Amino acid sequence: MAFQKxxxxxxxxxxxxGDLLESSKEGHKIEILSGNLxxxxxxxxxxxxxxxxxxxxxxxxxxxxxxxLAGPNDVVHVHPDAQPKLDYEGELCVIIGxxxxxxxxxxxxDYVLGYTAGNDISARNFQIPEASGGQFCYAKSFDGxxxxxxxxCSPTVVPDPQSLQLKTLVxxxxxxxxxxxxxxxxxxxxxAHISRGTTIRRGTVIMTGTPSGVGFFKNHFLxxxxxxxxxIKGIGKISNQISFDS
Numbered sequence: 001m002a003f004q005k006x007x008x009x010x011x012x013x014x015x016x017x018g019d020l021l022e023s024s025k026e027g028h029k030i031e032i033l034s035g036n037l038x039x040x041x042x043x044x045x046x047x048x049x050x051x052x053x054x055x056x057x058x059x060x061x062x063x064x065x066x067x068x069l070a071g072p073n074d075v076v077h078v079h080p081d082a083q084p085k086l087d088y089e090g091e092l093c094v095i096i097g098x099x100x101x102x103x104x105x106x107x108x109x110d111y112v113l114g115y116t117a118g119n120d121i122s123a124r125n126f127q128i129p130e131a132s133g134g135q136f137c138y139a140k141s142f143d144g145x146x147x148x149x150x151x152x153c154s155p156t157v158v159p160d161p162q163s164l165q166l167k168t169l170v171x172x173x174x175x176x177x178x179x180x181x182x183x184x185x186x187x188x189x190x191x192a193h194i195s196r197g198t199t200i201r202r203g204t205v206i207m208t209g210t211p212s213g214v215g216f217f218k219n220h221f222l223x224x225x226x227x228x229x230x231x232i233k234g235i236g237k238i239s240n241q242i243s244f245d246s
Contacts, residue, residue, distance in 0.1 A: 003033070003041065009050040018042060018048065032218055035069050036130070040219045059185050059209070062136040063095050064120075064146050069205075072149025072238040082123035082142050083244050086222040089120035089210035090168030090176050090230035091159065093148050094187055100200040104139055111200075114152035115161055117232045119168075119240065121145040124216050140156075148205060150236040158234065161187040163240035165233040168213065176213035183209060 005020035017032035028050045031041060033041035047077035070076055078086060097113030120140060126132055126138035140146075158164065161180060168176035185193070191206055194200060215221045222228065224244035 003217065005212075006033075006041075007050075007154075009048070010201070016048070019043075020049075020084045030077070036128070052062045060136070061138065061194060064081040064141055064207075067142055068146040070144040070147035072147060072236075073171055073240065074144065074147060074198075075241045075243050076121065076147060077243050077245050078102065079142055080243055082126070082139075083224075084221070085124035085216070086145055086242065087122045087124050087131075087215045088168055088170065088175070088222060088228045089122060089214055090125055090166055091118050091120050091207045091210050092164060092166060092180055092183075092187075092232060093118040094161070094191070094206040095144035096191075096200050096202055096204040098189065098202050100195045101198065103192055103195040105186075105188040106193045108188040108244075109155060109161075111191060112161075112203075114154050115164075115232075115235060116148050116152050116160045116205075117150075117166070117235055117238050118146060118148040118207050119228055119230050119238065120210060120216060121147070121228075122216075124221070136180050146205070146207070147240045149238045153235045164235070166211070167231050169229040169231070170215075170222070170229075175215070176211050180208075182211065184230065185209070 003019040007018055007020045009016055017033045019033060020028060020030055022029040030048045032046040032048050032049055034044050035041040067223045093116045095113040096111055098111055100111040103111060112171045129137055159171045164180040166178055167174055187208060222242050227239060229237055229239045
C-alpha cells in the first residue's frame, strides 16, 4: 500500500502505524494501518485521533565510516545482504572547514568550508526496529553508501544554505523535490548540536537529512542497474548506478 504521511503513534498503550490524514491544534486524524515496515501496510478502514505527535527535541545522529564515501559518478556496489530494501536519501551536505567544538548557532556557519550534494544510501532491512533495535548506523555504513559531489561550493557562492532547491531522481523520474527552507533543523542548529561537548574535525561531512519521497514509505526500493541522481540547484548533480554484487 502506498501512503502519503506515515506516522507511528500510541493508542490505548499499544503502538500503531497510520497514514496522517488531517492535522490541527486539536489533534491529528489518522487512518490506522495493519502490517509493518518490512512487509508493507494495509488499510484497516479505522480512523484514530492522536494529540501528541511531536518531532524529537534534537536531531537523530549517526555516523558513517570513511569507506562509505563514494564519488559523484561512481558505481555503488551493494553487498547481497543489503539488497532487499535498498533506499535513497537525497541530502544537502556540509563540509566542516576547521575543528569545531561547542559552537553557537550564531557562529556555526563560520566553520563551514562549503556545501555539496549527497545520497545517504540505506539498507532498510537493517534499519527497521525489529532488526536494528532503533539504531541507524549499520544500515547506512556499507562501502560506497555515501556518494557526494560534484563540487564543494564555498559559502561565498552559497551564503544561505536554507535557500537551496534539491531534487532526487531514480532512472530520470523525480522522487524527491523540496527546498532546504523546509528542513526541520537548520544547518546552524545541526552544527551547534553535534559540536556540543564533541570536537567535529576539519573535513567532516555532515549529511543534513532527507525530505519526503524516499522509497521506504512507498514500499518501492532500488533495483540492480537503477541510476540515482541528487541535484542541488547552484551546486550540481551526482549520478550513481546501483550494482548488486552476487
